[in-house]
Amino acid sequence: xxxxxxxxxxxxxxxxxxxxxxxxxxxxxxxxxxxxxxxxxxxxxxxxxxxxxxxxxxxxxxxxxxxxxxxxxxxxxxxxxxxxxxxxxxxxxxxxxxxxxxxxxxxxxxxxxxxxxxxxxxxxxxxxxxxxxxxxxxxxxxxxxxxxxxxxxxxxxxxxxxxxxxxxxxxxxxxxxxxxxxxxxxxxxxxxxxxxxxxxxxxxxxxxxxxxxxxxxxxxxxxxxxxxxxxxxxxxxxxxxxxxxxxxxxxxxxxxxxxxxxxxxxxxxxxxxxxxxxxxxxxxxxxxxxxxxxxxxxxxxxxxxxxxxxxxxxxxxx
Numbered sequence: 290x291x292x293x294x295x296x297x298x299x300x301x302x303x304x305x306x307x308x309x310x311x312x313x314x315x316x317x318x319x320x321x322x323x324x325x326x327x328x329x330x331x332x333x334x335x336x337x338x339x340x341x342x343x344x345x346x347x348x349x350x351x352x353x354x355x356x357x358x359x360x361x362x363x364x365x366x367x368x369x370x371x372x373x374x375x376x377x378x379x380x381x382x383x384x385x386x387x388x389x390x391x392x393x394x395x396x397x398x399x400x401x402x403x404x405x406x407x408x409x410x411x412x413x414x415x416x417x418x419x420x421x422x423x424x425x426x427x428x429x430x431x432x433x434x435x436x437x438x439x440x441x442x443x444x445x446x447x448x449x450x451x452x453x454x455x456x457x458x459x460x461x462x463x464x465x466x467x468x469x470x471x472x473x474x475x476x477x478x479x480x481x482x483x484x485x486x487x488x489x490x491x492x493x494x495x496x497x498x499x500x501x502x503x504x505x506x507x508x509x510x511x512x513x514x515x516x517x518x519x520x521x522x523x524x525x526x527x528x529x530x531x532x533x534x535x536x537x538x539x540x541x542x543x544x545x546x547x548x549x550x551x552x553x554x555x556x557x558x559x560x561x562x563x564x565x566x567x568x569x570x571x572x573x574x575x576x577x578x579x580x581x582x583x584x585x586x587x588x589x590x591x592x593x594x595x596x597x598x599x600x601x602x603x604x605x606x607x
Contacts, residue, residue: 291369292342292562294414296439297423297430297453299348300328300402301355301381302547304586306388325547325586326362327384329423329453332551332587335366336577337421339588339597340559345369345415349407349429355381367594372414379405392543392582402458404428408435411442419449419558423551427455433467440473449561453554454479456486465511472512476561478554479508480519492518501526502533517557517571519550519578527571536571541579548587553578559601573604 307320326335334346346368350356352375359381363370380401388394409429414420420443422430430436440450452474464487471477481492488507492500505516505528518526524538556577560570577591580600584590591597 290343291345291415291417293337293419293421293558294345294347294372294417295330295334295337295421295423296347296409296414297330297333297421297425298328298382298402298427298455299331299346299350299356299359300398301325301359301383302327302587303383303385304388304545304547305385306545306585307390308387321585323585324358325589326359327548327587328359328382329455329551331359331363332548333421333423333453333555334363334368335588336552336555336581336591336597337558338366338368339591339594340555340577340601341594341598342559342562343369345372345417347372347374347409347414349374349376349379349404351375351379351381351401352377353381355383369415374407376407379407386547388545388547388585392546394545394547398458402428408432409439411439414439414442416446417448418562419451421554421558422450422452423554424455425452426457426461431457431459431461433462433470436467437470437473440470444473449475451476451554451558452478453550454483454487456483468511471508474513476515476517476557477508477513478517478519478550478557480550481521481523484508484518492520494523498526498533498535501535502528505533515567517574519553521546521549525553525571525575527567529567532567534568536568536575539575539579541582543582545585545589546582549578549581551587552581552591560604563605573601576600576604
C-alpha cells in the first residue's frame with residue numbers, strides 16, 4: 290500500500306547563490322548558478338521516499354524539458370508517478386531563487402505557477418495512509434471547494450490529512466471560506482509568515498508563546514485539529530487539544546534554507562506514520578529541517594535513502 294500521496298506544486302528551481310554587490314556594470318557575478326527540481330510537492334515526495342516510505346506524487350507538469358527533469362528526479366527517488374498529470378498545454382513552472390550568504394532567499398516565479406486553472410481530482414488519487422497537501426493556497430491547491438473535496442474524500446477513507454501552506458501569488462477568497470476544508474485537516478503546517486498573514490496575528494522575532502498560541506487557535510477555530518507553526522531559527526510551535534509548546538531549532542551550518550519547511554513536514558509525517566506522538570514528530574521534523582539547510586537545494590541534505598534511513602535510525606536509537 291502507498292504510505293503517502295503528496296499533492297501540490299512541482300517547480301524547477303534556478304538557484305543563484307551569493308550574488309556580488311557590485312551593481313556598476315551590466316552583469317553581476319554569482320558564486321554559483323544551478324538547476325534543482327523543486328516545488329513543495331516534489332520536495333516532500335523525494336524526502337519522504339528517502340526516509341523509507343512508499344510515496345505517490347500528484348500534480349501537473351508540462352511536457353517540456355523542465356517537466357522531464359522534475360519527473361526524472363521523482364522517478365529516481367522511487368516515487369510512483371502514475372498519478373502525475375503531464376499536460377501539453379502547460380509550461381512547467383520555473384522559479385529563480387537568490388540565496389544569500391546567510392542562507393536566506395528571495396524568489397521570482399513565472400506566470401506558469403498559476404497552472405491555468407488545472408485542479409486535482411480526488412477520485413484519481415490512490416488509497417494511502419496519509420495525504421499531504423503540500424502547497425495550500427497556491428495552484429493546484431488554491432480553490433477552497435476543490436481542496437475541501439480532496440480532504441473530505443481522504444478522511445472518509447480513513448486517511449490522515451496533512452496540509453502545508455504557501456503565501457498567495459494572487460487574490461484568494463477570504464480564509465474563512467476554507468473552513469469546510471480545514472475541518473477535514475488533521476495537521477496544518479504554516480510557517481511564521483504564513484501563520485501571521487492568514488491569522489492576522491504578528492509573529493515577529495520578539496513575539497513569544499502567547500502570540501503563537503493565538504495564531505494557532507485561529508486555525509483551530511476553523512476546524513484544524515493540530516497546528517504546527519514552523520518558525521525557522523526559532524524552531525517550531527505545536528498546538529493541539531493538549532499541547533501548547535515551543536521546540537527550539539537544532540544547531541546547523543546554514544547554507545540554503547530552500548526546502549527546509551518541506552523537509553520538516555516530511556519528517557513529521559514519517560514519525561507520525563511510525564506511531565510517534567506529536568512531540569516526537571516535531572523533534573524528528575526539526576532534525577530533517579536542520580539536515581536540509583546544511584546543503585544546497587531543497588533535497589540536497591537528505592540526498593538519498595541511505596542518508597534518510599540513517600537519520601531515522603539515529604533518531605529512534607536515541
